[in-house]
Amino acid sequence: MTDTTPAPCAPEDVRRVACIGAGVIGGGWVAHFLARGYDVTAWDPAPDAEDKLRRLVAAAWPALEQLGLAEGASQDRLTVTATLAEAVADAQFVQESAPEKLELKRSLLAELDAATPPGVVIASSTSGYPMTDMQPQHGDGADPGRLVVGHPFNPPYLIPLVEVVGGESTAADAVAWSSRFYDVAGKSVITMDRELPGFIANRLQEALWREALHMVANGEATVKDIDDSITEGPGLRWAFMGPCLTFALAGGEGGMGHMLDHFGPSLKSPWTRLEAPELDRELRDAMVDGCEEAAGERTYADLVAERDQGVIDVLRATGRLGGTAR
Ligand SMILES: NC(=O)C1=CN([C@@H]2O[C@H](COP(=O)(O)OP(=O)(O)OC[C@H]3O[C@@H](n4cnc5c(N)ncnc54)[C@H](O)[C@@H]3O)[C@@H](O)[C@H]2O)C=CC1
Ligand SMILES: C[N+](C)(C)CC(=O)CC(=O)[O-]
Numbered sequence: 001m002t003d004t005t006p007a008p009c010a011p012e013d014v015r016r017v018a019c020i021g022a023g024v025i026g027g028g029w030v031a032h033f034l035a036r037g038y039d040v041t042a043w044d045p046a047p048d049a050e051d052k053l054r055r056l057v058a059a060a061w062p063a064l065e066q067l068g069l070a071e072g073a074s075q076d077r078l079t080v081t082a083t084l085a086e087a088v089a090d091a092q093f094v095q096e097s098a099p100e101k102l103e104l105k106r107s108l109l110a111e112l113d114a115a116t117p118p119g120v121v122i123a124s125s126t127s128g129y130p131m132t133d134m135q136p137q138h139g140d141g142a143d144p145g146r147l148v149v150g151h152p153f154n155p156p157y158l159i160p161l162v163e164v165v166g167g168e169s170t171a172a173d174a175v176a177w178s179s180r181f182y183d184v185a186g187k188s189v190i191t192m193d194r195e196l197p198g199f200i201a202n203r204l205q206e207a208l209w210r211e212a213l214h215m216v217a218n219g220e221a222t223v224k225d226i227d228d229s230i231t232e233g234p235g236l237r238w239a240f241m242g243p244c245l246t247f248a249l250a251g252g253e254g255g256m257g258h259m260l261d262h263f264g265p266s267l268k269s270p271w272t273r274l275e276a277p278e279l280d281r282e283l284r285d286a287m288v289d290g291c292e293e294a295a296g297e298r299t300y301a302d303l304v305a306e307r308d309q310g311v312i313d314v315l316r317a318t319g320r321l322g323g324t325a326r
Pocket of ligand 1: 020021022023024025026043044045046049096097098099100104108125126127128151152153154
């Protein structure tokens with residue numbers, strides 16, 4: 001990382017945010033920033049993007065009202081622009097949420113760097129690419145120092161966590177600025193000092209996900225069994241206590257030391273036999289069919305509403321319904 005400071009305004013003074021790519025995650029970011037009282041510009045090349053985006057924001061709004069809107073927050077503060085350049089022209093922060101394709105991210109981030117006012121930080125929502133692989137090189141007026149990863153969780157308007165990490169050419173101050181900005185904007189931030197594949201949370205989720213796919217591929221468990229095993233089991237604990245402290249309690253008063261001495265040897269076998277499953281057509285279809293079966297009569301909109309209410313109930317029950325001020 002380099003040391004140069006890119007920030008043209010303090011994180012506390014940001015009023016205008018641009019969201020580039022307005023699908024599931026970009027739309028979720030738009031809803032979050034609007035609820036926090038920012039003026040938001042959005043751009044997405046899909047012909048029906050504005051209609052879809054406004055529907056996503058409207059569907060999220062009841063949940064956001066329950067959480068508490070910032071003063072002046074309004075869906076009317078969203079402007080969908082015809083071009084990327086218009087979206088970022090006056091932005092004080094840019095959140096990119098385009099499809100997870102490396103070449104697309106590279107060229108889009110270079111285009112954003114060229115179009116965004118000097119010094120404004122540009123964050124990518126990527127769920128796994130290191131910024132080092134996506135950011136432009138120094139030279140030809142490029143400013144890779146202001147590019148960071150700001151990895152959110154779905155939906156960004158309800159799940160607090162954002163993982164922030166820079167690439168090799170990112171300025172240390174851009175990482176610090178982004179972390180502070182997300183904090184001011186109501187997110188819960190983990191700032192990483194090095195790039196890891198999948199960052200922290202996805203690396204953990206991917207381990208769980210890999211095993212879920214193995215079990216479905218081998219007919220060892222249904223999709224519903226797998227989901228119930230988490231929602232009726234460890235998931236209840238994980239909403240307020242992470243896997244490490246949770247397992248420390250499994251060691252009784254002897255804590256993590258006793259837990260590792262007791263269970264470590266028996267866990268060695270599962271740890272060392274794990275490999276990625278082959279995601280072939282058969283497994284893909286089995287997962288799709290299993291999810292359709294688990295959803296039953298519930299539509300996508302029903303499931304989104306159910307999930308949103310569930311997350312709000314958990315946040316409320318665990319005392320984490322934050323303030324509305326930014
Ligand atoms: N879906 C998820 O659960 C999560 C996704 N992410 C990340 O967020 C990013 C976006 O993913 P999703 O929202 O799920 O995808 P999506 O497919 O729902 O949305 C992508 C949007 O980008 C637009 N788009 C296509 N080409 C573009 C371009 N050149 N410039 C700008 N926009 C363009 C599409 O029209 C679409 O609306 C990815 O980097 C993904 O890894 C991060 C956390 C969670
Ligand atoms: C499925 N996913 C890898 C894109 C998920 C994420 O990146 C984070 C999340 O919302 O769980």
